[in-house]
Amino acid sequence: MFNSFRQAMAWLHTWFGLVLGFVLMAAFFFGALSVFDREIDRWSIPATRIEPQPMPSFDAVLRPAFERMQPTAEAIAAMRPMVNGDMPKRFDQVGSWSAYTTHRDPVLALYAGYDVPNAKNPDEQIWAYATIDPRNGKALPDDQLKIGSGFFFPLHYGLTLDWKNLGVWIVGFSALVMLAALVSGVVMHRKLFREFFTFRPGKARLRSVLDLHNLTGVVALPFHFFFALTGLLIFAGTYYFPVGHTQLHGLHDLHEQVEARETGLPHTRAGVAAGLASVDAMVAQAQRRWQAHDKAGDVGFLVLQHVGDANGYVSVYRAGTDRIALVGDGIHFKAATGELIREDPPATPVARMNEFLTGLHLQHFRHWLLRWLYVLGGLAGATCIATGFIFFVEKRKRQHAQQGRQGARIVDALAVTTVTGMVLATLGILIANRLLPEALPARGDWERYAFWGTWALALVHAGWRSAPVARGLVNPAWREQCWAIALFALAAVLLNGMTTGDHLLRTLAQGYWPVAGVDLSLLATAVIAVMAARKVGQRMRATVAQAPREEAVHA
Amino acid sequence: MPESLLDNLLLATALLSALAGMGWLALSMDVHARQVWARAPSRGGLRVLRGLGTLGIVMALLLCLAVDHASMAVLVWAMALIGAALVTAFTLSWQPTRLRLLAPWIRDHRLR
Amino acid sequence: MPQVSTASAPPAASRRLQVLPRILAAILGGYVFAWGTVALTTSALFAVKLAFHDAEFLGALVGLLAYLGAFLWAIATHHVARLWMVLVGGGALMAAAASLLQSRLV
Numbered sequence: 001m002f003n004s005f006r007q008a009m010a011w012l013h014t015w016f017g018l019v020l021g022f023v024l025m026a027a028f029f030f031g032a033l034s035v036f037d038r039e040i041d042r043w044s045i046p047a048t049r050i051e052p053q054p055m056p057s058f059d060a061v062l063r064p065a066f067e068r069m070q071p072t073a074e075a076i077a078a079m080r081p082m083v084n085g086d087m088p089k090r091f092d093q094v095g096s097w098s099a100y101t102t103h104r105d106p107v108l109a110l111y112a113g114y115d116v117p118n119a120k121n122p123d124e125q126i127w128a129y130a131t132i133d134p135r136n137g138k139a140l141p142d143d144q145l146k147i148g149s150g151f152f153f154p155l156h157y158g159l160t161l162d163w164k165n166l167g168v169w170i171v172g173f174s175a176l177v178m179l180a181a182l183v184s185g186v187v188m189h190r191k192l193f194r195e196f197f198t199f200r201p202g203k204a205r206l207r208s209v210l211d212l213h214n215l216t217g218v219v220a221l222p223f224h225f226f227f228a229l230t231g232l233l234i235f236a237g238t239y240y241f242p243v244g245h246t247q248l249h250g251l252h253d254l255h256e257q258v259e260a261r262e263t264g265l266p267h268t269r270a271g272v273a274a275g276l277a278s279v280d281a282m283v284a285q286a287q288r289r290w291q292a293h294d295k296a297g298d299v300g301f302l303v304l305q306h307v308g309d310a311n312g313y314v315s316v317y318r319a320g321t322d323r324i325a326l327v328g329d330g331i332h333f334k335a336a337t338g339e340l341i342r343e344d345p346p347a348t349p350v351a352r353m354n355e356f357l358t359g360l361h362l363q364h365f366r367h368w369l370l371r372w373l374y375v376l377g378g379l380a381g382a383t384c385i386a387t388g389f390i391f392f393v394e395k396r397k398r399q400h401a402q403q404g405r406q407g408a409r410i411v412d413a414l415a416v417t418t419v420t421g422m423v424l425a426t427l428g429i430l431i432a433n434r435l436l437p438e439a440l441p442a443r444g445d446w447e448r449y450a451f452w453g454t455w456a457l458a459l460v461h462a463g464w465r466s467a468p469v470a471r472g473l474v475n476p477a478w479r480e481q482c483w484a485i486a487l488f489a490l491a492a493v494l495l496n497g498m499t500t501g502d503h504l505l506r507t508l509a510q511g512y513w514p515v516a517g518v519d520l521s522l523l524a525t526a527v528i529a530v531m532a533a534r535k536v537g538q539r540m541r542a543t544v545a546q547a548p549r550e551e552a553v554h555a
Numbered sequence: 556m557p558e559s560l561l562d563n564l565l566l567a568t569a570l571l572s573a574l575a576g577m578g579w580l581a582l583s584m585d586v587h588a589r590q591v592w593a594r595a596p597s598r599g600g601l602r603v604l605r606g607l608g609t610l611g612i613v614m615a616l617l618l619c620l621a622v623d624h625a626s627m628a629v630l631v632w633a634m635a636l637i638g639a640a641l642v643t644a645f646t647l648s649w650q651p652t653r654l655r656l657l658a659p660w661i662r663d664h665r666l667r
Numbered sequence: 668m669p670q671v672s673t674a675s676a677p678p679a680a681s682r683r684l685q686v687l688p689r690i691l692a693a694i695l696g697g698y699v700f701a702w703g704t705v706a707l708t709t710s711a712l713f714a715v716k717l718a719f720h721d722a723e724f725l726g727a728l729v730g731l732l733a734y735l736g737a738f739l740w741a742i743a744t745h746h747v748a749r750l751w752m753v754l755v756g757g758g759a760l761m762a763a764a765a766s767l768l769q770s771r772l773v
Binding site: 002011012176184232233243247259 | 694706709717718719720724742743762765
Binding site for chain 1: 633649
């Protein structure tokens with residue numbers, strides 16, 4: 001079909017890059033925002049603007065909080081089809097209680113899994129969630145949308161399209177295409193090393209756009225490749241290739257039985273009731289043991305399995321704050337007596353590679369410089385994709401104008417929507433977050449409508465203004481949306497100051513970086529948007545004035 | 556994870572070292588050397604620049620390793636190189652003569 | 668499928684027809700091939716006494732890279748019939764071998 005391998009790779013890069021590029025923009029941009037997801041949460045839920053806390057006392061704070069938890073009415077209704085017969089009013093047989101925290105969490109997330117009597121699948125569990133203030137165990141209203149960790153983060157890996165996990169599959173496929181685009185890009189780019197530092201903004205538009213596309217793609221090539229690959233690896237076992245749960249189910253079960261025997265951690269309940277010893281004492285012992293191995297650390301993850309049963313056990317995991325691995329060094333105790341069952345042995349070399357690869361993507365480590373460098377990498381990726389769209393349009397605009405075709409115009413409108421429109425949607429949800437009444441029921445849903453609604457408006461605007469592209473000119477929507485971004489970003493900062501009192505002067509004086517950081521980033525966005533709007537405006541005037549003969553540049 | 560003022564200073568130095576390293580590597584390429592000076596230095600001069608570039612990049616890695624656990628240090632270094640390469644490229648695009656300060660021993664060949 | 672002559676490019680319409688089976692092979696055939704690779708790698712590594720989760724992880728890593736390779740090959744190759752045979756046939760064979768290994772171990 002193609003005359004050469006290079007031509008085939010060019011076709012692949014262009015067409016798959018174009019179609020999946022729209023999804024990849026979202027994955028990269030919201031991935032970059034997710035680096036600071038918990039900080040965005042604090043901006044959006046002012047009641048949580050407290051300092052991050054270490055894992056609190058189980059006996060004093062967590063146990064009462066867990067005992068108050070029950071699944072919501074919605075969760076019970078969703079479970080009904082999986083049950084033969086009646087469903088209880090209360091769930092009292094606790095499968096597990098768990099609490100997870102990182103050095104950036106001011107509030108604590110609690111998870112409780114309950115056994116479901118009469119369920120079709122005997123392993124079925126129903127879950128309850130709670131968010132508490134770790135200083136006193138008070139529950140925080142759960143219907144407040146955590147815009148960072150509860151919206152932007154799921155958006156980046158699944159587009160919040162939960163029906164049959166369709167969103168996760170779409171993003172996964174786009175990650176695969178990303179890998180293919182990187183390889184094919186390298187094959188196409190004949191002067192990879194010679195043009196490593198090359199960006200010629202003064203040259204003809206097609207050449208300078210291509211230069212920027214190549215620069216942001218090549219310079220950050222390992223970053224782009226590893227993030228796409230590790231993202232796929234993280235979900236491979238659960239979603240994309242669930243071989244262990246399906247075809248090789250037999251091997252999986254065999255392993256679990258062997259593991260239960262070897263580790264002494266019971267897989268199922270004994271059916272005999274038993275009490276709970278002091279978990280705080282177990283945590284203290286765990287911390288002493290880590291210290292003895294030169295690995296003093298905080299508790300990142302606390303799990304109680306088979307609660308209330310003689311087979312119950314407590315697992316204490318160390319937070320990976322100072323290394324790439326997420327949590328590890330688990331130490332397990334018998335729940336009823338507090339005696340040590342097992343200290344997890346050091347990880348195998350393969351397990352260490354696994355921890356490194358997933359840890360570098362999920363970033364629970366404490367390292368502000370590295371986080372900001374990650375944001376830089378994510379923005380480089382987004383720039384690479386955006387310049388890809390612009391190159392595609394620029395290369396075909398004149399030709400399509402002469403032939404009366406609409407292709408370039410449509411792609412351009414979609415590009416505006418995906419680049420500036422996406423930023424507008426992000427700002428839209430932040431503004432809605434500040435403007436909506438605090439007591440509004442289902443406030444989180446309204447915030448989400450604001451996001452999608454703003455994006456839809458951006459699409460309509462981009463399409464409506466795109467007629468000049470069909471004549472070979474620039475779409476004015478680019479400049480108009482850049483000005484809108486500047487306006488919205490400023491509005492968001494002002495609204496935060498007005499509605500919460502935590503304006504920049506105060507947060508900077510107090511050194512409260514999560515909120516100050518978001519406000520400063522919004523201001524920086526406004527400045528960049530104004531610069532971009534003026535640049536595009538200059539370009540528009542130049543194009544209309546001359547209609548230059550552009551070299552048809554091909555990579 | 557960086558704990559102290561010393562750690563932050565070491566990281567700042569690592570960033571500068573990465574930046575200098577990338578700058579020297581760029582200068583060691585004929586096309587960029589000609590952007591910065593009127594005439595590119597001799598083959599030997601370019602080789603010196605390339606050597607300095609490698610040195611700068613290696614120094615950056617060593618400085619990162621002095622601050623963090625190896626697994627983290629390698630990532631910090633790799634990402635710092637990306638930032639350094641971008642800054643170098645944009646400097647070449649907009650203010651190429653600024654890079655002269657990386658090799659002050661090379662005199663501007665236009666001046667006689 | 669006839670060999671495309673290297674002297675001239677085929678007309679747009681027939682090119683579009685040739686593209687579709689290529690894309691399907693890349694996406695669907697590639698997935699089958701990847702699944703087989705994951706399954707065989709996982710069970711083979713478990714068979715040589717690697718911990719199950721380690722075998723699963725390496726299986727996923729090798730499988731994803733195999734999917735990438737299959738994808739690129741599907742777009743670049745001239746021999747579409749051979750492509751389908753290797754991707755779907757090969758994937759099925761590897762999956763069968765994995766199940767065979769499992770039946771020996773369980």
